[in-house]
Amino acid sequence: MQEEAVLSAHPVSDGMRATVCEHLAALERRHQVKVLFACESGSRGWGFASPDSDYDVRFVYVHRLPWYLAVEPGRDVIEQPIRSDLDINGWELRKTLQLLRASNPTLLEWLRSPIVYRQEAPWAQRLRALAEDGFSPVRGYHHYVSMARKNLREHLYGDVVRYKKYLYVLRPLLAARWIREGRGVPPMRFAALAGATLTDPAVRAEVNALLEVKMRAGEAATSPRWAGIHAFIEAELAAATAHAPGPGPQADGRLLDQYLHDAVLHFDPPARPAGGGP
Template identity: 30%
Template sequence: MMQHVESHPFPLMFATISGAHLYGFPSPDSDFDLRGVHLLPLETVVGLDGSNEKGGKQAVEKEGIYDGLEIDLVTHDAAKFFAMMLRRSGYVLEQIFSPLVVFTTSEHQELKQIATDCITRHHSHHYLGFAATQWKLFNKESPPRVKPLLYVYRVLLTGIHLMRTGVVEANLVTLNENAKLTYLDDLIAQKQTGPEKGTLSAADLKFHEAEYERLTKELETAHEQSTLPEMPSARPALNDLLVRLRLRSKR
């Protein structure tokens, strides 16, 4: 996995593992989703190509199999990633706070501190939208797969936990220690021991639909009752960090 990091065309601020491994239910054949932040050189961002996605390489994507592991790497330039942090994207926060760290720097540690001031009560909309998308995907398939159903539960419980505590927790096993939804243990076991595209042979669709609706309402209520701020306050700190990173890259 470090081979992906070492061969990256730009310096990295951090690289962490996302996807099923972070969520706590990888299948034996799950690939590794590597996510992170890179830093474009100063000459690139101040030139005409700096505002061009292709010329500036604001996103770098690489796929490959290394030592038998299928790895999917996606990184964004710091400026683009910092801008995403100021929106309602729980996805980028999960990357920052992922405990599965492949590569880190002191700036990554600083970013974790700053990221806490990016969390708002409106991040609930990210998780509600993601859950709705996964629920539609789950219902479209025949036979229904375990993976999208687990994603539904994962994002709803992550959103509820975030609204109540202000803490980003993406691991479904950890989340279920508090939620205590006994049926999740069976679903996770089925996903972990079976193939990536494992299906539900006898899914109780009515039960899961009722649970989806119940947890959706619970997240909506958690949003209404949340004491998290309305807006992020991290913009000045993110700007300061970005300027320091850019200037240092010139030295």
């Protein structure tokens, strides 16, 4: 019998893509930076957005050379006030590489987002390769288990629960299982994650029922507890807490330094002296 596919949707219209790209171009002009990579990071990227979900746009950018030569470090994030349903902010490249060295799970999710608004292809590919090579299972594992435990404690013990809060516990728990099973960096798409790790047909069916309702309801919609899902979460968290992953590799700092050096000089090469040779 064929397993039931896990539901997924990544709704971004052509018009919204164009709007996002216009905002990114305006930010480049205003801040004198180059956007290397921009993606969707929230529920639309995970694949279970509600009709009224925000657009969570995240990007990585590089400054011009003089910014990196100042004695005092400059601000390393660009944040836009949230307008309507559009939330845009980004990380400067050196900050990004520091987080990559620490195997930051949020950054790894950005780089695996199924919704990419813009990218400088060779530079984004190289950044993904550095992230994959330096992935730390132990850091990723503890991040996801801690996130699941916190969201469970804060949101799932009432008699009435918001639909999306179940997914905010399920997703990190299944990411932890993915790492525990030795699969490497977890995918961002919830359907890919759940499709590979949810082996109980009854749990999979109940998760699909939850997804179907959640993707039709508003972000604030609630329901009584889903007994099967709640029992699975409790058991899965107990299993996750009892496991201790190995340390795994660490990103090579020399390669990260080289990437920063190459990117800065590529996007803002020093001017040649007047009358100089080739």
